[in-house]
Amino acid sequence: MKHLLNLSVNGEPVEVAVPLHHTLLEVLREDLRLTGTKHGCELGECGTCTVLVDGEPVLSCLALPIELEGTEITTVEGLTKDGRAHPLQIAFAETGAAQCGYCTPGILLAAKALLGRNPRPTRLEIQEALAGNLCRCTGYIQILQAVERAAAADPADYTKPISV
């Protein structure tokens, strides 16, 4: 049986009819077609499905949408502003912090939450904030460097248009 849920995703109100036992990850990807959020282990171990709920990172594979009515959900699609990339996205591209890219959306969002509460984190603080986001390609160094690079940039600096 489907239920009508009222969610707010990336600043826009969304009305969606879904079975209650579908997780936020399934609803985002399958009903809202926001496939930037990736599914990995689906058991809360890998962090690739990370989204922000009221600015804090949560695992969408373990979140029920009905419990998120009244909150603001941000996915990686919501990072861009007026078609321009977020400083974290620019830093990741310029640092080569993505190889296969599968962990990148979750890491971008976890890093955004970190920089939101701590604009100048130390290397250790970045490592701790990203401890639950597994990457099997790059070995993390460029990821940490990219977050440091973004932290050094002006947070309001949406300068580069996205080229697809």
Added chain:
Amino acid sequence: MMRLPPFRYFAPKTAREAAKMLADHAADEAMAVAGGTDLYPNMKRRQFTPKVLIGLHRLEESRGIEEDDDGVTIRGMTTLTQVENDEILQAHYPAIAKAARLVSAPILRNMGTIGGNLCIDTRCNYYNQNYEWRKSINFCMKKDGEICWVAPSSPRCWAVSSSDTAPVLMVLDAECTLVGPRRVRRVPVKSLYHLDGIDFLKKERDEILTEIHVPKSNGMRATYLKLRRRDSIDFPILGVAAAIETAKDGTVEKARIVLTAVESAPVQAEKAEALLVGKKLTEEWIDEAAAVAYRPAKPLDNTDLTHAYRKKMARVFVARALRELSRG
């Protein structure tokens, strides 16, 4: 994709209402869900298939940490992130904040609650697998099968108690409030557990753990050490909580040592506790107490790393914990 099995969902406003719903829907194998970080993975693997879920996230006054005349009260739905960052706990009960910080990774701690961590399902290499994997070994006695694969002649299940916060709350003599459909009771955290991997909680199925009460620390110092392969995410494969209260001259007046992840319940090392009373925490007594304390640890070959190593490390970790406390 691993999906949750279908269920009906209710979100009551009070714990009493939630308990009544659990009782009313017992035939539907109703379960309560707090943060969901333990239950949902288990449901995806079909270890639990409740037809009704009682969500606790709308319970009023179910979150937060407050100091009162008797000590501190931590409400059950307080997230592990809140516990880790709480100023009262950091100042007076740093071991609780530390244990919360050592659970999994930060994103999971934003969701997981301290009440949920106390009630966390026991774990085993033969159990924490998906349905097809478990089916391929004809299941185990904890779910759908007949025997315990780690101890095939054993009449009981040996899945491992895996809460990081329980041992610390136990050494601090904490209690918890359980709200049932008809009664409310307060029990010591240490009497919440049973030495059985299946029936590991003495909490009734229709009781909700609403509050944890930690008595005034009165100079009691505590710590928690955790062993795991990946320090950023794994469950404990050994945990040691210790607390001591000393006289001015350093003589131990009260000692508490609890081991976790080496049995189906947290294990109190009572002989080592008794041994330490009246002694000073010198290197000799620390080694003596560690040699006694690690004996009740019964790790079996059903978690990460070898059980012989975990048993040896229990002794090492007790000594490390006591040494830390001896430094004041």
